[in-house]
Amino acid sequence: MKNKLVWVICVCLLFSCGCQKSLDQMKAGFDALANREYEEALDCFLKAEEAGDSSRKIYRGKGLAYMGLTQYEEAIDSLQQALYNSPAWIDDFDYDTNYYMAVAYAKSGDPESAIKIYDGILDLHKKDKDAYYLRGYLKAQTQDLDGALKDFKKSLELSKKDVNLYLDIFEALKSFGYEEDGKLLLEQLLLEKEKSLSNFELARIHYDLGNYQEAKDYLDKKMDRENADQLLLLGQVHEKLGDFNYAISLYTQFLNSHQDNAKVYNQLGLCRLDAGESEAALEAFEKALEVEDSTMTQNLQFNKIVAYEHMGDFTTAASLMGQYLKEYPDDSAAVREYQFLETR
Numbered sequence: 001m002k003n004k005l006v007w008v009i010c011v012c013l014l015f016s017c018g019c020q021k022s023l024d025q026m027k028a029g030f031d032a033l034a035n036r037e038y039e040e041a042l043d044c045f046l047k048a049e050e051a052g053d054s055s056r057k058i059y060r061g062k063g064l065a066y067m068g069l070t071q072y073e074e075a076i077d078s079l080q081q082a083l084y085n086s087p088a089w090i091d092d093f094d095y096d097t098n099y100y101m102a103v104a105y106a107k108s109g110d111p112e113s114a115i116k117i118y119d120g121i122l123d124l125h126k127k128d129k130d131a132y133y134l135r136g137y138l139k140a141q142t143q144d145l146d147g148a149l150k151d152f153k154k155s156l157e158l159s160k161k162d163v164n165l166y167l168d169i170f171e172a173l174k175s176f177g178y179e180e181d182g183k184l185l186l187e188q189l190l191l192e193k194e195k196s197l198s199n200f201e202l203a204r205i206h207y208d209l210g211n212y213q214e215a216k217d218y219l220d221k222k223m224d225r226e227n228a229d230q231l232l233l234l235g236q237v238h239e240k241l242g243d244f245n246y247a248i249s250l251y252t253q254f255l256n257s258h259q260d261n262a263k264v265y266n267q268l269g270l271c272r273l274d275a276g277e278s279e280a281a282l283e284a285f286e287k288a289l290e291v292e293d294s295t296m297t298q299n300l301q302f303n304k305i306v307a308y309e310h311m312g313d314f315t316t317a318a319s320l321m322g323q324y325l326k327e328y329p330d331d332s333a334a335v336r337e338y339q340f341l342e343t344r
Helices: 002-034 038-050 056-068 072-084 092-107 111-124 129-141 145-158 163-175 179-196 199-209 212-221 228-240 244-257 262-274 278-289 297-310 314-327 332-342
Strands: none
Touching: 002 038, 002 056, 038 056, 056 072, 056 092, 072 092, 092 111, 092 129, 111 129, 129 145, 129 163, 145 163, 145 179, 163 179, 163 199, 179 199, 199 212, 199 228, 212 228, 228 244, 228 262, 244 262, 262 278, 262 297, 278 297, 297 314, 314 332
C-alpha cells in the first residue's frame, strides 16, 4: 500500500510539473506572438505540446505563429486542430479561430475557401458586419462584383453607414479595378448624409472622388494642423494639385514637433520621391523606421528599396529586396520587383 501511494504521488508530481511547464511555455508563446517573434513563439508552443498539452489554445497559438512566418498551409492545419479540440458548443474562441483561418486561406491564395469560412460564420452570426465586409472584399478579389456589392451594402447597413467603412470599401473596390463602382457609393453617401458630415469627412470623400480643390476648400474651412490625419490629407491634396513644395513644407513643419510619427515621415518620403528628391526621400524613410513600435515597418522597408532604385543604386536595392523577401515572402509585387532588380 505504501509503495502504491508513493507511485501515485510521483505520478501526480510529474503531471503537475508537466502542466506547469506547458503553462509557462504557452504564456511565453503568446508573449512572443505579441512581440511578432514568430519563430520563438512556435518553438514555445511546440515545447508545450511536447509537455503533453494538446489544448485548443496551443493549436491556435501554433496557427498564429505559422501565419506570422507566412507558412499558411501549416497555419490552416493547426487552426483546424484547434477547432477539432473545441467543445460541442460554439463559443467566441471558435469564431475567432475561424476568422484567423479565413485569413490564412486568403493569404495562401485560396480566397474561395476563405469565402466559405465567412459563409459559415454568417450562417450563425447573421449580423456580423465585419464578416460581410471581409467576404465582400474577397468576392471583389475573385471578380464577383455583384456579390461583393451585396455584402458591402449589408455591412454598411449593419454599421449604420459608417463613413470610414464607405472609404474602406471604396479602396477595396478601387484595388480590384472597380473604382467607378466605389465612387458611386461615395456619391450616394454625399446625397444621403452630406449635411451631417464634418468638413474633414467631406474632404476625405472628395479626395477619393478626385475632387481635390473641393477637398482643399473643406480642409481650409476648419483645419487642425496638429492633427496628423488632417495634416496628411491636406498635404496629399496639395500633392495631387501639383504643389509638392508646399506639401513638403507641411510635413516638415509638423515633424519638427512630432518626430515620432512614422506615417508623416513616410508620406514626406513618398512626396520627395515624386518631386525627384530621392536621397531626401531615403532619409525620410530611414527616420520613419527609427520610430519605435511602428506598424508601417513593411511598407517603409519596401519604400526604402524604391528610393535606392530611384537613386540608381540597384545593387543595394537588390540586396535589401533579398532581405525583405526573407521576412515577407508572400509579397508578390516585391517578388516581381526583385526579378527586375536582378537583371540590372
